[in-house]
Structures are given as C-alpha cells and as structure tokens.
Amino acid sequence: MTLATDFTDGYRADMARRSWPGRTLLDHLDEAVAHRPDTLAVVGYTHADDGRRALTYAELAARVDRVAAGLLDLGVQAGQVVSMQLPNWWQLPVLSLACLRVGAVTNALMPIFRTRELEFMLGLAESTVLVVPEEFAGFDHAAMARDLTGRLPALTTVITVRPGGGGQFDAVLAGRSPTVDDRAEFARRRPDPDAVVQLAYTSGTTGEPKGVMVTSNTALCNVRDFAARLGLTPDDVQLMASPLAHQTGYMYGFQMPILRGATSVLQDVWRPGRAAEIIRAESVAFTMASTPFLADLTREAEAAPEAFASFRVFLCAGAPVPRDLVRRATVAMDARIGSGWGMSEMGAVTATGPEDADERVFETDGSPLPDVELRVIGLDGDVLGPDVEGSLQVRANSLFGGYLKRPNLRGCDAEGWFDTGDLARIDADGFLRITGRSKDIIxxxxxxxxxxxxxxxxxxxxxxxxxxxxxxxxxxxxxxxxxxxxxxxxxxxxxxxxxxxxxxxxxxxxxxxxxxxxxxxxxxxxxxxxxxxxxxxxxxxxxxxxxxxxxxxxx
CATH class of the missing domain: 3.30.300.30 (ANL, C-terminal domain)
Incomplete structure (x- = not known):
C-alpha cells in the first residue's frame, strides 16, 4: 500500500509555491551533522532504571543509518508503514529518521493503547513492522504484540526494545553498518518533500481515531514558523514530556530540535520533581505541554526556583490556561507563559508570542502563525464579524493531506477551508478564542x-x-x-x-x-x-x- 495525499485545490498549490520549505528532516539532520556534530541531539531520561542516555548529532546519524540498513534487511519497502508503540525513548527518533532514510512511513502510537485500539490502527495502516517495548509501566507489550501478529496478515515483524539499548532492537535493527549498496539505496529512496512520511492518528477526544497523512512540507513549514513565533534559537535546550506518539511531542519534541540543530531532552514518565531536576541539569529553556503539566511545574518552581534559572518559555496548549495559574507560573519560573491551539491535522495553528500582553494568554489562544487564515461562519455559512461565536474554519500551509482510506471525511472545500469542528470567536486584532467543540455545545x-x-x-x-x-x-x-x-x-x-x-x-x-x-x-x-x-x-x-x-x- 502506498499512502497518497489529496491536495486538489488551487489554494494548496499557491501555498506550496509561497511557503513550503521543499526539504525533509534528513536535510536538517545532515546540516546539523556537518555544522554541529558534537552538539547533543537527544538526551533521554528513563524512569524504570533512572537512566540518562545522550546522543550527539554525529552519533544520532550513525545510529539512524544502522537502523535504516536493518529495515532494508527486513524487506521494508518505500511507502510501507512502520508502526512504533514506544515511550519517549531515544529509539523513537532514531527509528523515525531511519524510516525516512528508506522511504517508509512512520506511525507512532501511544503506549497506553491495547489490543483493541492497536488492531484497528495497525489494520487500517496495513503496518508491516511493529516496534514495542519489552515492558513499560508494568505492562507486557511484547506479549500483546505477538498476539496481534496472528490477527493482522500484513504484520510480519515484531521487534522489542529495552530503554537502555540491547535486545532485539540492537540485534535485528542495528546489527550492522550500512554498505555502499545500502547507501545507494538510501539515495534512491530519499523521499520527496510532498511524499507522505508520517501517519498520525487523532487523539481520541471524540471517539474512533482517524489516520492523518502528513508530508515533510506540511509538517516542517509549521515547525519552522512555530519556532520563529516563540523566538527559539538553536541554543535553546527543550524538554518534551508529552508523548512523541502525539503530534505535540512528535512535531515539537522530535522534529523542531533537529530542524534548528538544537538539543531535545526526553522524559518517558511524567514526574514533576524529576522534571525540575532535569531542567536544572540540562539547562532547559523551553517546554510545551497542557495545563496540568504547567500546574505541576509551577508548584516545583515555587518550592525550588533556582532549578528554573535557565527556563524562559512554556507554551500551554490543549486546555484553557487559568488566569491565576499563569500569574503564579510567571512569577515562580521567571518565564514567559504562552498559549496556543492546534490540531493533529495541521499542527499549531495559533500561538501567543513573547511580545504579546499577558491578557492575550488569559483570554485567547493566540493569533495565527504565518500563512494561516481563520474565519468563523454562522449556520447560514456567512462569515461572522469580530467577537461573534460560530464554527471555526482554517486555511493553512500545514494542512494535512487527508485521512487514510477516509477521503470523504477530510472536511476541506475547494478553496482550502477546513472545518475544524470547533466553536470559536476571533477578536478585531485577529486573536482566536476556542469556545468549545461543536459536539460539546450545551x-x-x-x-x-x-x-x-x-x-x-x-x-x-x-x-x-x-x-x-x-x-x-x-x-x-x-x-x-x-x-x-x-x-x-x-x-x-x-x-x-x-x-x-x-x-x-x-x-x-x-x-x-x-x-x-x-x-x-x-x-x-x-x-x-x-x-x-x-x-x-x-x-x-x-x-x-x-x-x-x-x-x-x-x-
């Protein structure tokens, strides 16, 4: 099966000419290796063994090439889906980049999913390879994966992972260095920026998930503009405790640091006290998560503010940000608290910037990123004026290429407007406020x-x-x-x-x-x-x- 996008409107072609980068994450990895080989690329903290593992950009690229050679040995073809149900371990970025090397499609899945969810998702994707932990959070993922092979004809290979390395992942996927022939095959399979490189399932807030098809162009233009909005630099170390198996983690905890040649610090199990220790030890400057994470870190900062000396930006997304919490967090961490909103279908859509007043964080979800347009429409389809609630539609350069095997659900008209399913209002200055899901209206x-x-x-x-x-x-x-x-x-x-x-x-x-x-x-x-x-x-x-x-x- 080859995944194909559905970019059929004239607006999308115009957006491509104006703002798509025309690159893949491999281009950015190669640049980082050339210019910052000794810079830490990925630092992983694992809860089970209290471990810390670090890879420089040179070491990351070497491991990516070994795993890519392993994927060739397994017979993985360009366009096939490789699924991985991994926590925030270094193996997930390595495997995702290796999939790019051989032209395969990455499908990262939440560690909390069990047989029922996985059978549906892997079956829809026709995944040929599944990579899982041997065990995580007390659950035997290996046994579950073996059971799934009997249910899914396309699933031919299961590989297990240990957080510190070793085991099947190293033996089967990273067992040898790539040959000259392997590297020639890498070059032949290097994906076009418009090829589908990721399958991301929606997060399940409304029921059955859908498979979102993502290209390098749609993802990286968003990551680029998001980093610019927040004023992030290549020297800003960032912490990601939100799962890499969700777009928040995947785009901004995995892709964004590589795009900027920066350092990504991963935490696999959320422990607020441990997160504060990591922020101090790694000189973390930025993280992005939802309101509960912000509340937890605020309590840690109130107890030990010195741990947050390097910290300067927290972007809160996924839930409303209470006014009192923003005030407490700003004082405790001596940092800028921002707000934002987005969807799996297009990444971040709006965000506040460092120059925006605190009231914008309290009262809005930010303003649109570059090359993002918003409008609110009424029941009759007419566009509504400022501060009037209606159905939110978005037109963006980062808009996804359609739902896997569900083209009728894309919700995008001929002019490129996507129906988000959210209720919202937009003020006279263009700042958005999500007021609820259309299904959640009372x-x-x-x-x-x-x-x-x-x-x-x-x-x-x-x-x-x-x-x-x-x-x-x-x-x-x-x-x-x-x-x-x-x-x-x-x-x-x-x-x-x-x-x-x-x-x-x-x-x-x-x-x-x-x-x-x-x-x-x-x-x-x-x-x-x-x-x-x-x-x-x-x-x-x-x-x-x-x-x-x-x-x-x-x-």
Whole structure:
C-alpha cells in the first residue's frame, strides 16, 4: 500500500509555491551533522532504571543509518508503514529518521493503547513492522504484540526494545553498518518533500481515531514558523514530556530540535520533581505541554526556583490556561507563559508570542502563525464579524493531506477551508478564542451556554483543581449543564457554593451548572485533552451515588 495525499485545490498549490520549505528532516539532520556534530541531539531520561542516555548529532546519524540498513534487511519497502508503540525513548527518533532514510512511513502510537485500539490502527495502516517495548509501566507489550501478529496478515515483524539499548532492537535493527549498496539505496529512496512520511492518528477526544497523512512540507513549514513565533534559537535546550506518539511531542519534541540543530531532552514518565531536576541539569529553556503539566511545574518552581534559572518559555496548549495559574507560573519560573491551539491535522495553528500582553494568554489562544487564515461562519455559512461565536474554519500551509482510506471525511472545500469542528470567536486584532467543540455545545432551552467561559471562571474557585462541563439530557429544556470537578486537596466544593461564586462574577443564572459530580480525575488523553465524550457516557449510564443536582425551571 502506498499512502497518497489529496491536495486538489488551487489554494494548496499557491501555498506550496509561497511557503513550503521543499526539504525533509534528513536535510536538517545532515546540516546539523556537518555544522554541529558534537552538539547533543537527544538526551533521554528513563524512569524504570533512572537512566540518562545522550546522543550527539554525529552519533544520532550513525545510529539512524544502522537502523535504516536493518529495515532494508527486513524487506521494508518505500511507502510501507512502520508502526512504533514506544515511550519517549531515544529509539523513537532514531527509528523515525531511519524510516525516512528508506522511504517508509512512520506511525507512532501511544503506549497506553491495547489490543483493541492497536488492531484497528495497525489494520487500517496495513503496518508491516511493529516496534514495542519489552515492558513499560508494568505492562507486557511484547506479549500483546505477538498476539496481534496472528490477527493482522500484513504484520510480519515484531521487534522489542529495552530503554537502555540491547535486545532485539540492537540485534535485528542495528546489527550492522550500512554498505555502499545500502547507501545507494538510501539515495534512491530519499523521499520527496510532498511524499507522505508520517501517519498520525487523532487523539481520541471524540471517539474512533482517524489516520492523518502528513508530508515533510506540511509538517516542517509549521515547525519552522512555530519556532520563529516563540523566538527559539538553536541554543535553546527543550524538554518534551508529552508523548512523541502525539503530534505535540512528535512535531515539537522530535522534529523542531533537529530542524534548528538544537538539543531535545526526553522524559518517558511524567514526574514533576524529576522534571525540575532535569531542567536544572540540562539547562532547559523551553517546554510545551497542557495545563496540568504547567500546574505541576509551577508548584516545583515555587518550592525550588533556582532549578528554573535557565527556563524562559512554556507554551500551554490543549486546555484553557487559568488566569491565576499563569500569574503564579510567571512569577515562580521567571518565564514567559504562552498559549496556543492546534490540531493533529495541521499542527499549531495559533500561538501567543513573547511580545504579546499577558491578557492575550488569559483570554485567547493566540493569533495565527504565518500563512494561516481563520474565519468563523454562522449556520447560514456567512462569515461572522469580530467577537461573534460560530464554527471555526482554517486555511493553512500545514494542512494535512487527508485521512487514510477516509477521503470523504477530510472536511476541506475547494478553496482550502477546513472545518475544524470547533466553536470559536476571533477578536478585531485577529486573536482566536476556542469556545468549545461543536459536539460539546450545551443548548439549554434554546440558549447556548458558553462552556469554556464558565469553566475558566470555575478554575479560579479556591476549592476547584480541575473542571469540565458537559451536557446532561433534560426532557423540558433539552439539555442542562453538569460540572465534573476535581477538588483541591482537603476541599469539598458544593453546587450551591459554585453557583454563588459564578453569580459574584456576573455569570447569568441559566449558565450555571445544575449538577455537580466530584471526581478524583478527569479522563484525558496523554497530552492533557479532556475526553468529554467519556463524561457524557457516564451521565448516560445508570446513576450510582449521584452528585448534587439543582434543576431550575427558568429559561
């Protein structure tokens, strides 16, 4: 199977001429080896053995070539999909670059996936090779992978990995140096910048994932512009604890450092205290993650600010950034806190820059990156004016090449506008604010509840650590709002107390939640996005020990 993109609109051709780089990540790797061979490329921290492993750019390139030779020995063909279910270990960047060397397609998968998810994803991709840990976080990935080979005819090879090296990965994939003939084959297979080089499954916030087809041109133009927006330099060491198997980690923890010849520090299991130690030891300047990561690091910085002496930028994406948290983090880390928004289908779309006022971080998800256009449309399809909520559409140079085997779902019109499925408003200065998913909208008695705004208000409540508001069915009004709240330690929020808090902040009566569920944690993807469909499923199930409810008959 060869993956093919669906770039059929005239706008896309124009974008290519204007802003696509016309390069692959191999070009940037070769440049780094030529100009900065002794610079650290990848530093990996592993939780199981408390290990640290580092590769310079020269060492990285040498390992990439050995693994690429191993892929040739396995019979991997150009255009075939190689899947890897690996944590943030150095083997994932090496294997991804080796796939580029032989023209194969990288498919990085979340370590939390199990047989049900993997059978679907590997089957859809017709993956021929699967690389997994021998064991990770107490789970036997090797046994699961062996079971999958009997279910998937295309899957002919399973290779296991140990975090420190050795085992099958070294023996089978990195067992020999490339020959002259191998290098000739590398040159013959070097992918065109418009070829599909990555298959990225959507993160699962709304149900069945889709396979996003990514080219070098669509990915690297975004990575380039994102780094420029944040003012990052080749000397800025960055930490990535978000999974490389998600686009946040893959694009900005793996691809972005190589594009700039910089150092990427990987953490495989999130431990806030360990992250603070890593920031100090490696002189980390930048990281990107969701709100829970920022909250954790802020507590560490408040306790030991000296660990963050090198740190200067945190880009928060994937969830709203509470105003109070931004203020605490800015003071504790003496750093710039930014906000941004994006999708697996196109990477980062908007971000605040170092020069933007704090209010932009509190109140918006940033402004568009270069060669990104936004518009908000109403139910009739007309483009809406500033500060009016509607359906968000994006037109961008980084827009993906379609969904694997699902061309009918691409949601892109002939002029290049992609329907994001999000509700949003755009202010007069072009700054975006995501107000919710179209599927997450709550319509109470014919009136839309501004879910994100109410959630942001509740984040400031002293008893609330986290909150998510979803719709619960109602015979009379259609829907009412239910708040799922993770309390702060020692606190017991009440529905009446939350309602009074919102009233003091001017929230309309009909916008206040009418049911409260106290939970230990919110269901999230590994990148921090709240899976609201799981909360709705919980409300639809038989109620056991239901939370407080205060239905109102006002419309």
């Amino acid at each position: 319509i109470r008695g014919g009136e839309n509840i501004p879910v994100v705004e109410i959630e942001n208000l509740l984040y400031a409540h002293p008893d609330v650590a986290e909150v998510a508001i979803v719709a619960m069915p109602d015979e009379r009004l259609g829907e009412r709002a239910c708040a799922f709240v993770v309390p702060r330690e020692g606190a017991v929020p009440t529905l009446d107390g939350l309602g009074q808090f919102l009233a003091r902040r001017g929230a309309a009566t009909q916008y206040r939640p009418e049911r409260l569920e106290l939970v230990d944690a919110l269901p999230r993807t590994l990148t921090g996005k709240i899976q609201k469909f799981r909360l709705r499923e919980r409300l639809a199930a038989p109620v056991v020990g239901a939370g407080a409810t205060a239905p109102r008959e006002d419309a």
